[in-house]
Amino acid sequence: MKSSSYSTSRAPGDRECARLWPRIAVAATLALALSGCGPGASAPPAEFRIPVEVSTVETGNVEELIITTGTLRTREMVTLDIEIPGYVHIGRDKDGNRLTEGATVAAGQTIAEVTGEDARLHARIESTRRALEAAESELERRRDLWASRLIAEEELRQAEVQYENSLYEFERSKLNAAKSKITTPIGGVVLRLARNSDGLPIADGQLVAPGFTIAQIAPLDGLIADIDLVGPELGRIHEGLPARIRHYAYEDADIGGEVIRLAPSVDINTHTFRAEVAVSNPQRLLRPGMFVEVTIIADQRVDVPVVPRESVARRGGRNVVFVLTGQRVARRDINLGLGDDEQVEVLAGIAPGDRIVIRGVETLTDGTRVRIVGS
Numbered sequence: 001m002k003s004s005s006y007s008t009s010r011a012p013g014d015r016e017c018a019r020l021w022p023r024i025a026v027a028a029t030l031a032l033a034l035s036g037c038g039p040g041a042s043a044p045p046a047e048f049r050i051p052v053e054v055s056t057v058e059t060g061n062v063e064e065l066i067i068t069t070g071t072l073r074t075r076e077m078v079t080l081d082i083e084i085p086g087y088v089h090i091g092r093d094k095d096g097n098r099l100t101e102g103a104t105v106a107a108g109q110t111i112a113e114v115t116g117e118d119a120r121l122h123a124r125i126e127s128t129r130r131a132l133e134a135a136e137s138e139l140e141r142r143r144d145l146w147a148s149r150l151i152a153e154e155e156l157r158q159a160e161v162q163y164e165n166s167l168y169e170f171e172r173s174k175l176n177a178a179k180s181k182i183t184t185p186i187g188g189v190v191l192r193l194a195r196n197s198d199g200l201p202i203a204d205g206q207l208v209a210p211g212f213t214i215a216q217i218a219p220l221d222g223l224i225a226d227i228d229l230v231g232p233e234l235g236r237i238h239e240g241l242p243a244r245i246r247h248y249a250y251e252d253a254d255i256g257g258e259v260i261r262l263a264p265s266v267d268i269n270t271h272t273f274r275a276e277v278a279v280s281n282p283q284r285l286l287r288p289g290m291f292v293e294v295t296i297i298a299d300q301r302v303d304v305p306v307v308p309r310e311s312v313a314r315r316g317g318r319n320v321v322f323v324l325t326g327q328r329v330a331r332r333d334i335n336l337g338l339g340d341d342e343q344v345e346v347l348a349g350i351a352p353g354d355r356i357v358i359r360g361v362e363t364l365t366d367g368t369r370v371r372i373v374g375s
Contacts, residue, residue, distance in 0.1 A: 052360035070227035074218035086114035
């Protein structure tokens with residue numbers, strides 16, 4: 001019985017197909033995947049949201065301001081000069097101390113006194129008194145003689161003239177004697193006291209001549225700021241407007257003022273006009289000669305809707321803001337009132353409580369989708 005053996009073998013083509021099959025499967029899978037990105041596929045579009053910052057519309061106060069600068073001076077000032085020669089002695093305060101610059105004095109207070117022989121001779125009060133007494137006695141004697149018809153009327157009239165002249169000289173002597181005491185007609189602060197031509201203070205007992213300035217006195221509880229304004233501002237300013245005064249030395253001080261006077265004419269060279277602002281200075285922080293900033297409140301609105309100036313945009317020649325509605329903004333046309341560099345009054349278009357975009361308004365349009373940041 002014959003035996004036979006069976007052997008199995010593959011053709012070369014079959015072996016090649018088995019080797020390429022994994023590559024074909026990968027390619028087919030990739031083709032199926034890519035077929036989803038073809039023209040027939042629809043992916044959801046991505047929507048860009050503009051980042052913005054929003055704020056709630058509130059009520060507040062807004063002002064129309066005129067800001068300028070000016071120089072402070074006193075409302076009034078008295079200069080006391082020596083009128084008779086002599087030795088000067090500076091007055092004393094209530095504690096007996098010699099007056100100094102910066103001291104407060106009252107009306108009628110003695111600031112200085114001139115003494116010495118020169119002052120006495122200048123006054124001549126004793127000699128004029130004796131002359132007056134002699135003239136009065138002679139007039140009485142001649143009146144008696146005239147009554148008795150012992151002298152002529154002409155002699156009586158001469159005695160009357162002599163008496164009038166003597167009385168005049170005596171009154172003038174009393175006035176000169178009074179000039180030896182220099183008193184102030186107003187109360188205030190001593191700005192300058194007994195300084196020579198070099199600006200140095202003089203001592204008591206120094207000889208002075210007529211015309212020497214002994215003191216300058218002025219009240220400092222109220223000052224005047226002289227300011228210059230341009231012509232167009234004339235229609236916005238009037239007497240009685242309130243003002244705020246600021247000096248860099250007192251940044252936090254609340255110093256008030258009021259427009260009290262406007263110049264009747266405009267300077268033809270500078271085209272400006274002068275205004276005077278009364279400055280309240282009860283604490284005497286300010287001094288005459290200071291250069292200050294004066295802010296005049298030309299108009300004011302109280303408890304009205306206000307928005308930041310940067311939240312207002314211009315679209316088609318109109319003032320607009322963008323109000324937040326959900327995730328989008330709605331354009332609102334608004335009417336503006338008073339305002340400054342920081343905020344502005346809204347007359348119509350929005351109301352307190354609305355949420356508006358305050359930053360990022362440059363690229364917004366009606367219906368733009370936004371993303372809130374920074375608040």
